[in-house]
Amino acid sequence: MGLVYLLVSIAWLQLSNHLLINFLDEPRELGRWLQVRGFRHAEDSALPVCWTEVYINVAFAGIGRLLQRHRGPIFHLIEDMFGQRVSEVQQEIAAATMPPRLVAGLKVKSGGMALIVQRTYRLASGTIAEVAVNTHPAGRFKHAMTMRRVKGGES
Numbered sequence: 035m036g037l038v039y040l041l042v043s044i045a046w047l048q049l050s051n052h053l054l055i056n057f058l059d060e061p062r063e064l065g066r067w068l069q070v071r072g073f074r075h076a077e078d079s080a081l082p083v084c085w086t087e088v089y090i091n092v093a094f095a096g097i098g099r100l101l102q103r104h105r106g107p108i109f110h111l112i113e114d115m116f117g118q119r120v121s122e123v124q125q126e127i128a129a130a131t132m133p134p135r136l137v138a139g140l141k142v143k144s145g146g147m148a149l150i151v152q153r154t155y156r157l158a159s160g161t162i163a164e165v166a167v168n169t170h171p172a173g174r175f176k177h178a179m180t181m182r183r184v185k186g187g188e189s
Contacts, residue, residue: 042072068095070108073139074168077105084151084170085136091163094118109155112163121158127151132171140171147172 068090073082088108090097097111104111109120132140132148148169155164 066092068092068098070098070101081174082140083174084168085140086169087167089165089167091161093161094163108166109164112155118157118163120155120163122156124154124156125151127177129172130169133169136169140169142171149175151175 070086070088070090072086074084074086075082090108090112094112094116097108097115100111100115101108113119128150130148130150132142132144132146134144136142136148137144137146149172151166151168151170153164153166153168154162155166157163
């Protein structure tokens with residue numbers, strides 16, 4: 035069972051005046067990006083898991099035509115189609131009030147809490163391939179992590 039996208043829009047975006055510029059390191063990254071927006075659903079659920087906004091580097095925008103039928107993480111398409119490997123994912127999780135524009139689509143009450151998960155996917159070269167910003171209703175988000183000691187890491 036995977037997550038499926040119910041896409042609302044796919045459009046070109048010039049990042050020069052967009053909030054996303056706060057997350058980019060280089061002025062050269064301010065060019066055109068493919069913006070993909072929509073709801074993610076588990077295949078067996080009518081309730082959306084989250085609202086997703088994904089920004090894809092223009093160099094990898096060719097995956098846009100495959101997204102309507104794709105299941106799973108978008109960065110896998112970049113890796114498969116372009117032979118590039120994501121070597122680093124930076125993740126930030128923040129609590130916020132649910133944006134009013136998402137209340138109806140996520141089927142939640144106005145004024146409720148949300149968790150905003152932003153992931154920045156970098157290639158070994160340091161190039162940002164994708165940035166994903168997911169807004170989850172607080173009651174539909176779970177984060178689990180296992181940490182293991184690395185050999186020789188004993189103090």
